[in-house]
Amino acid sequence: MSLFITSLNSGSNGNCYYIGNDSEAVLVDAGISCRETEKRMARLGLSMNKVKAIFISHEHIDHIRGVPVLAKKYRLPVYITNTTMVHGGLTLEQQLVMSFNPYEPVQIGTLSVTAFPKHHDASEPHSFIVAGNAVTIGVFTDIGAPCEHVIRHFQQCHAAFLEANYDEEMLDKGRYPYYLKKRIRGGKGHLSNKQALEIFTTHRPPFMSHLLLSHLSRDNNNPALVQELFDQHANGTHIVVASRFAETAVYHISVQHTCEVLPQND
Secondary structure, eight states: OEEEEEEOOOOOTTOEEEEEEEOEEEEEOOSSHHHHHHHHHHHHOOGGGGGEEEEEEOOOOHHHHHHHHHHHHHOOOOOOHHHHHHHTOOOOOOOEEEEOOOOOOEETTTEEEEEEOOSSSSSSSSEEEEETTTTTEEEEEEEESSHHHHHHHTOSEEEEEEEEOBBBHHHSSSSHHHHHHHHHHHHSSSBBHHHHHHHHHHHHOOOOOOOEEEEOSSSSSSHHHHHHHTTOOOOOOOOEOOOOSSOOEEEEEESSOOOEEEEOOO
């Protein structure tokens, strides 16, 4: 009664999240190269042969960079909306392209993947929840505002990848031009640490064992700051800050609250 999760990379340089069970897995986004995806999974003891599909949240390059090579090499179906595919300029073999609709679960073996709309400055952006073995995992990144869709699905999760993109003071005082600062916090950009913390403290379900804080800005955030902020409010939830440079450990998410970190290969 468990699922295995890891962030293979998280940030504006590439996003890729692995969710699976003993026999099958999916990738949500594939924003790092095929070679880097393979290397990181191998270090974690994960097999690409278990990956059965890729789900794409939106067309920004840090979410689709590795899709063409991964899909072709491993003959993976890519679940993507037509609008996202067109705006992303992706060229994929037709037989590998699969569509999805919001709120309609897609069955990948015993895993059920459900998309729902989110606020982001992309053509047709979606977040995902992945369910299997009585466990639900959410992937909530690139979110401009904590809308009711995000909150409702977050409340269902035993573990979640949740965006904590920027510290408000660091963004204010940072080097970004005004238009970019406005875009980031303008309702269709990214969640601040404060917004993410509000979601966590107000809407966390009592059974949430792990929270992987994701998509931190290189220039407008600090991993140590985020870790300390959320640790103060963890209340039994294991807080992990996902890296923009490396994979996290593999976390074993169970309904029995006996979650553990799986050992990594040497």
